Amino acid sequence: MCGNAAQCEYITGLTRSGGVWVPEFVDKLNQENCAGCGRCYKACPRQVFELIEHPDGDYLGGHKVMSIANPGDCIGDGVCQAACPKNNITCQPLKKKEVWSDCSCT
Numbered sequence: 001m002c003g004n005a006a007q008c009e010y011i012t013g014l015t016r017s018g019g020v021w022v023p024e025f026v027d028k029l030n031q032e033n034c035a036g037c038g039r040c041y042k043a044c045p046r047q048v049f050e051l052i053e054h055p056d057g058d059y060l061g062g063h064k065v066m067s068i069a070n071p072g073d074c075i076g077d078g079v080c081q082a083a084c085p086k087n088n089i090t091c092q093p094l095k096k097k098e099v100w101s102d103c104s105c106t
Contacts, residue, residue, distance in 0.1 A: 023076025024091035043083035
């Protein structure tokens with residue numbers, strides 16, 4: 001049995017010194033508030049984001065916004081969230097049961 005609920009429920013990693021770390025993976029991006037600056041794209045080491053035309057094509061005359069293109073490549077380091085000047089990116093820890101269907105975690 002785990003002594004820490006987060007260690008049992010969520011995917012965890014270890015820091016170099018052996019400390020437990022719970023990565024938070026990209027979950028949502030608020031395109032309505034996105035400036036299209038690309039800071040999240042530049043900060044991300046895994047090419048999780050891409051620049052696209054705003055979903056409402058006439059918005060600000062073709063304004064571009066970021067999009068989550070490859071969420072499965074996210075490593076949960078949170079650098080995209082830290083880089084966004086408008087706090088448009090939401091990251092969440094990933095439950096073990098969402099990744100491993102045979103997980104016996106409770």
